[in-house]
Amino acid sequence: MISKPEEVNTVLGQLIQALGASVLTDEASLVEARSDRSGKTSDSSPLCVVEARDTQDVVAVMKIANRSQTPVVVRGGGSGLAGGAIGSAGEIVLSLARMNKIIEISTENRWARVQSGVINQDLNLAAQELGLWFAPDPASRIWSTVGGNIATNAGGLLCAKYGVTREAVRQLTVVMADGEVLRLGHETVKGVTGFDLVGLLVGSEGTLGVITEAIVALKPIDTYPVWTLSASANNIEDAANAIQATIKHGYQPSVFELIDEPCSRYIAEFLEKTPASSGGNMLIAQTDGAGAEALAAQIAELWKSLGLQVQIEHDGEDLLSFRRAMLPALNAHGRVLIEDVAVPISQLGEMLLAIRRIEKEFGLEIPTVAHAGDGNLHPNFIYSEEEVPENIWNAADALFRSAMSLGGTLTGEHGVGLLKRQWLIDELGEAQWNLQWGIKKLFDPKNILNPGKVFDPTNLN
Numbered sequence: 001m002i003s004k005p006e007e008v009n010t011v012l013g014q015l016i017q018a019l020g021a022s023v024l025t026d027e028a029s030l031v032e033a034r035s036d037r038s039g040k041t042s043d044s045s046p047l048c049v050v051e052a053r054d055t056q057d058v059v060a061v062m063k064i065a066n067r068s069q070t071p072v073v074v075r076g077g078g079s080g081l082a083g084g085a086i087g088s089a090g091e092i093v094l095s096l097a098r099m100n101k102i103i104e105i106s107t108e109n110r111w112a113r114v115q116s117g118v119i120n121q122d123l124n125l126a127a128q129e130l131g132l133w134f135a136p137d138p139a140s141r142i143w144s145t146v147g148g149n150i151a152t153n154a155g156g157l158l159c160a161k162y163g164v165t166r167e168a169v170r171q172l173t174v175v176m177a178d179g180e181v182l183r184l185g186h187e188t189v190k191g192v193t194g195f196d197l198v199g200l201l202v203g204s205e206g207t208l209g210v211i212t213e214a215i216v217a218l219k220p221i222d223t224y225p226v227w228t229l230s231a232s233a234n235n236i237e238d239a240a241n242a243i244q245a246t247i248k249h250g251y252q253p254s255v256f257e258l259i260d261e262p263c264s265r266y267i268a269e270f271l272e273k274t275p276a277s278s279g280g281n282m283l284i285a286q287t288d289g290a291g292a293e294a295l296a297a298q299i300a301e302l303w304k305s306l307g308l309q310v311q312i313e314h315d316g317e318d319l320l321s322f323r324r325a326m327l328p329a330l331n332a333h334g335r336v337l338i339e340d341v342a343v344p345i346s347q348l349g350e351m352l353l354a355i356r357r358i359e360k361e362f363g364l365e366i367p368t369v370a371h372a373g374d375g376n377l378h379p380n381f382i383y384s385e386e387e388v389p390e391n392i393w394n395a396a397d398a399l400f401r402s403a404m405s406l407g408g409t410l411t412g413e414h415g416v417g418l419l420k421r422q423w424l425i426d427e428l429g430e431a432q433w434n435l436q437w438g439i440k441k442l443f444d445p446k447n448i449l450n451p452g453k454v455f456d457p458t459n460l461n
């Protein structure tokens with residue numbers, strides 16, 4: 001606690017006076033706040049970590065930060081892969097992890113009103129008791145917060161059918177840079193008054209405002225068993241053809257994944273097993289709902305007609321666990337840079353071939369998985385150094401450029417953060433970059449919300 005009156009003049013003193021024991025300056029808290037799961041660590045410790053308990057705590061922090069022009073880095077579960085939640089010298093890391101109350105679940109309205117720090121899986125467990133579920137399902141759902149999912153517009157395996165987080169967000173309570181509290185969006189299913197500011201905040205990576213509460217849509221749980229099928233293709237072109245044919249036929253699996261040959265080899269070695277009818281370039285699809293069995297049979301027929309070896313299973317948990325073992329399997333060989341490009345589904349085959357070309361050009365192996373149903377690829381780089389080596393960044397640069405030239409994007413779901421800000425202008429172009437930077441300045445005139453993340457004005461030279 002502060003003892004001398006002059007200490008109240010410091011930012012830390014003001015924070016402690018307003019928030020007491022919620023302001024942490026111990027070594028362990030500061031060290032934790034210097035990194036997320038991107039592999040990036042800041043080279044200095046932040047000023048402090050503030051553990052907010054409610055919207056009013058966040059207001060108090062933002063008022064002090066605004067007056068003193070102190071940067072604020074908002075942090076949820078710290079599971080981000082873009083370096084967006086990393087704090088460094090002179091910054092306040094504002095953690096919402098303790099704002100983890102599920103305020104209300106309305107079965108009539110099919111939504112949940114939550115504080116932003118609720119863990120994705122905890123919301124799902126609570127909703128399940130009422131026959132409902134929350135569709136966004138990032139593989140990090142046991143650690144990541146609903147606020148973090150919203151701030152990164154997170155995706156997951158079920159995006160193929162149920163869309164990304166944006167589709168599930170109705171209303172947000174946001175604390176602005178100057179401490180003002182706004183309620184954006186609508187509690188209702190429909191609502192078109194004014195601009196879609198919820199859409200703007202979704203994916204804003206802590207640069208426009210602090211999301212403290214949200215109303216998110218829930219779906220009714222259906223009771224039909226899911227069906228899962230897997231197939232193995234000898235080469236990546238055959239796998240890509242099967243993906244495109246499945247979509248072209250109008251088939252809608254709920255999960256639709258590709259694991260390329262190098263990646264399925266790493267996973268099989270790690271788990272010391274290969275699921276039946278897999279190996280090589282693997283496709284996994286899961287169907288759900290009333291027609292799940294018939295749809296699985298139709299997709300299986302199509303894949304067989306394209307020369308793939310196919311296997312259908314009832315629940316397929318084994319297959320999904322195989323897919324989910326991707327990161328630990330690669331981590332068994334070193335650090336991993338998980339890339340995240342997305343292309344139109346019609347260009348998936350081209351992008352997969354580009355990855356093989358980039359492997360040869362840079363002398364690297366790039367084991368890749370893809371959310372085949374939505375065109376989002378995760379090409380991975382394994383390395384042993386402390387930081388990502390230059391050769392890998394050069395190969396990643398070639399990946400980004402290939403994706404963009406195919407009508408795709410730098411990042412499908414992980415965000416820009418620190419890691420990709422230098423490429424943002426290449427994708428947006430100068431005019432749109434300036435427009436977006438103008439929006440950022442309108443929301444945050446003093447540039448105190450996550451400065452240096454997403455936007456790097458030096459790129460304009």
Ligand SMILES: Cc1cc2nc3c(=O)[nH]c(=O)nc-3n(C[C@H](O)[C@H](O)[C@H](O)COP(=O)(O)OP(=O)(O)OC[C@H]3O[C@@H](n4cnc5c(N)ncnc54)[C@H](O)[C@@H]3O)c2cc1C
Nearest residue numbers: 076077078079080084138139140145147148154155206211
């Ligand atoms: C093993 C693993 C698997 C993953 N799988 C997926 C996946 O399948 N799909 C996917 O999309 N991502 C995935 N991720 C990435 C990550 O989990 C997601 O980006 C997640 O949404 C981040 O949530 P978080 O609460 O951890 O946010 P953090 O990492 O704490 O923050 C992420 C960004 O959001 C901002 N932010 C956080 N909370 C708020 C808030 N309340 N208001 C304003 N800004 C905020 C931060 O400033 C930062 O820029 C994975 C990560 C790991 C480690």
